[in-house]
Amino acid sequence: MKPLNDVIAACPPSGIRRFFDIAAEMDDVISLGVGEPDFVTPWRIREAGIFALEHGYTTYTSNAGLPELRRLICEDLEKRYGARYAWDTECLITTGVSEGLDLALRVLLNPGDEVIVPEPCYVAYEPCVSFAGGTPVRVATRWEADFAIDPDAVEAAITPRTKAILIGSPANPTGAVQPRAALEGLVRLAERHDLYLISDEIYDRLTYDDTHVCLGAVPGARERTVVLGGFSKAQAMTGWRVGWICAPQAVAELCVRVHQYTMLCAPHVSQIAAVEALKEAEGDVREMVADYDRRRRVFVKGLREIGLECPEPGGAFYAFPSIRASGLDSETFAERLLHEESVAVVPGDVFGPSGEGHIRCSYATALPQLEEALVRIDRFLGSLR
Template sequence: MKPLNDTITACPPSGIRKFFDIAAEMDDVISLGVGEPDFVTPWRIREAGIYALEHGYTTYTGNSGLAQLRRLICDDLSSRYDAHYAWDSECLITTGVSEGLDLALRVLLNPGEEVIVPEPCYVAYQPCVSFAGGTPVGVATRAEDSFAIDVAAIEAAVTPRTKAILIGSPANPTGAVQPVEVLRDLVRLAERHDLYLVSDEIYDRLTYTGSHTCLGAVPGARERTVVLGGFSKAQAMTGWRVGWLAAPRAIAELCVRVHQYTMLCAPHVSQVAAVEALTSAEGDVTEMVADYDRRRRVFVKGLREIGLECPEPAGAFYAFPSIRSSGLSSEEFAERLLKAESVAVVPGSVFGPSGEGHIRCSYATALPQLEQAVERMGRFLQSL
C-alpha cells in the first residue's frame, strides 16, 4: 500500500501519555504526570452547563462562538491586562487552546517556513508546527536563568525562512514566567525581522510571583501577535474543551475560515458554561489559585530538602527539578521511580533537549499526596 503522511508518521507519541498510561495500570500510584487540575469544575459553572442542556442549548453556535462570550473575553483582556481586541472581528472561540494553536500555525505558515520555539516547551508545540507544514527550531533556555528566554540566542537562530516565534508564559513544563523586559526585547526582535509572535497564555491566572503580562499588550506587539487562552486550567474545565484566540483581524478571519471547515464551533453547552465562569466564578478561581500556591511552596521546599535542585516555578502548576545528581537520564529516573516507589513523573527530555537532566512534576494534586510523593522520592534517591 502507498505510504501514509510522512510528517505524522515521523512524529513520536506523546511522552506525557506514555507514563500516564503505565501508571494507570499500577496500584497505589501517585501521579504527578498529567497537567490537569484535581479540582472538579466549580458548581456554579457546572450548573450553567446543566441549565444549558435542560433548555436545549445543543445546537451549533456561530462559527466564531457566542457573542456574549467573546465580549466577556475581550472585556477581561482589556480590564485585566490592557490588551484591546474587537470582540466581533478579532476573537474566536476554539475547541480548547490546542485547536487555537493549530489554527494560528496553519494560518501563519507556508510550507518549509521556520518557527523558533524556546524550550523546554510543551510537547505539542513542535509537532503542531510540523503538522502545519513548518519547521520547528528549538532554542534552549537554562535553569540557571530561571528558564527566561535568551533573546540574543533567539536572534542568532533567525534565518531568511523564519516566520514566527512561539512561546508559553507561564510555561509548561518549567513554571517560568517571562519577565516583561524579556517580552519587550522579544517584540523589538520581531519588529526588526518582521516576525509573527504566538503566545500561549493558558496559565495566565496561575501566576504566583509578580503579575502576568499579556504579550498582546506589549507596545509594538499587537499587530503581529496571536494570543491564546482558555478555561481548562484556572477554571478547572479541561473536559469542556473551550478556549479562545485573539489576533489582528486579518489573522483572526483566516483562523475562522479554517475553523468553520474543520471544527465548525466549540460545544454550545461549554460556551454557556464559560460565560458563567467569567461572570460569576472569580471567587472560585481565586480560591483554587491560592491552593495551588500553597502546594507549590510546600512541594518545592520538599524537593529541595531531599536534595533536588529546583528552580522556583513562578506560574502554572509544575515543578521542574534537576535530577542530574542521581547520575540517571531523565527517562531512566522516571521509569525507575515509577517501578520502585509508584510515583509517576515525566522525563524532562520529552520537552526538548534542554529538558534533559530534569523531570516535570505537576503539583495539581492534593497536598497529602504531594507530601507522600516527596517522601517516596527521597527514599528512591537514598536507594541510589
C-alpha cells in the same frame, strides 16, 4: 499500499502518555504527571451547563462563538492586562487551546516556514508546527536563568525562512513566567525581522505574584501577535473544551475560515458555561489558585530538603527539579522511580534537549499525596547513594 502522511508518521507518540499508560496498570501509584487540575469544575459553572442542556442549548453557535463570550473575553483582557481586541472581528472561540494553536499555525505558515520554539516547551508545539507544514527550530533556555528567553539567542536562530516565534508563559513544563524585559526584547526582534509572535497564555491566571504580562499588550506587539487562552486550567474546565484566539483582524478572519470547515464551532453548552465562569466564578478561581500556591510552596520546599535543586515556579502548576545529582538521565530516573516507588513523573527531555537532567512534577494533586510522593522520592534517592 501507498504510504501514509510522512510528517505524521514520523511524529513520535507523546512522551508524557507513555509513562502514564504504564502507571495506569499499577496499584498505589501517585501521579505527578498529567497537567490537569484535581478540582472539579466549580458548581456555579456546572450549573450553567446543566441549565443550558435543560433549556435546549444543543445547537451550533456562530462559527466565531457566542458574542457574549467573546465580549467578556476581550473585556477581561483589557481590564486585567491592558490588551485591547475587538470582540467581533479579532476574537474567536476554539475547541480548547490545542485547536487554537493548530489554527494559528495553519494560518500563519506556508510550507517550509520556520518557527522558533524556545525549549523546554509543551510537547505539542513542535509537532503542531510540523503538521502545519512548518519547521520547528529549537532555542535553548537555561534553568540557571529561570528559563527566561534570551532574545539574543533567538535572534541567532533567525534565517530568511523564519516566520514566527512560539512561546508559552507561564510555561509548561518549567512554571517559568517570562519577565517583561524578555518579552519586550522579543517584540523588538519581531519588528526588526518582520516576524509573527504566538503566545500560549493558558496558564495566565495561575501566577503567584501577579507578574504575568500579556504579550498582546506589550507596545509594538499587537499587530503581529496571536494570543491563545482558555478555561481548562484556572477554571478547571479541561473536559469542556473551550479556548479562544485574539489576533489582528486579518489573522482572526482566516482562523475562523479554517475553524468553520473543520470544527465549525465550540460546543454550545460549554460556551454558556464559560460565560458563567467569566461573570461569576472569579472567587472560585482565586480559591483554587491560592490552594495551588500552598501546594507549590510545600512541594518545592520538600524537593529542596531531600536534595533536589528546584527553580521556583512562578506560574502554572509544575515543578521542574534537577535530578543531575542522582547520576541518572531523566528517562531512567522516571522509569525507576515509577517501578521502584510507584511515583509517576515526566522525564524532562520529552520537552526538549534543555529538559534533560530534570523531571516535571505536577502539583495539581492533593497535598497529602504530594507529601507522600516526597517521602517516596527521598527513599528512592537514598537507594541510589
